[in-house]
Amino acid sequence: MNPIENNDKRYFHRIHFAGEATLSCEEKTWxxxxxxxxxKGCLLRFESPWEESLEKLYTLTLPLSEETQIKMELTTTHVVGNKVGFKxxxxxxxxxxxxxRLVELNLGNSALLERDLLALSE
Incomplete structure (x- = not known):
């Protein structure tokens, strides 16, 4: 018998972040x-199960302050009810x-951040 394998092949550290954001595509906003x-991505929770297209490009807007926001274009990677993973x-x-800066502050380890940045460039 083979030992149990770890199927988690993520190359990027995830940080838990409790915050509200807006996702948009064409004329729709959630x-x-x-x-x-x-x-390299995010996991989002919506009020109801996700039934939108998996093929479209979405824009996430995450306000950090009145002057600062993170904006990224995303594609859907997986859907489980109302939780959706995006790349x-x-x-x-x-x-x-x-x-x-947000990831670095939450990881508390610049070596882990450098590893993530190296993986991002590959």
């Missing part, structure tokens, strides 16, 4: 709760700087 974030397809330089 309020959502962020469950966790990484440099970051594009993020501007200001948003990645804010996200990097």
């Amino acid at each position: 309020s959502c709760e962020i469950i966790d974030l990484s440099l 970051c397809e594009h993020i501007d330089i200001d948003s990645i700087s804010e996200l990097r």
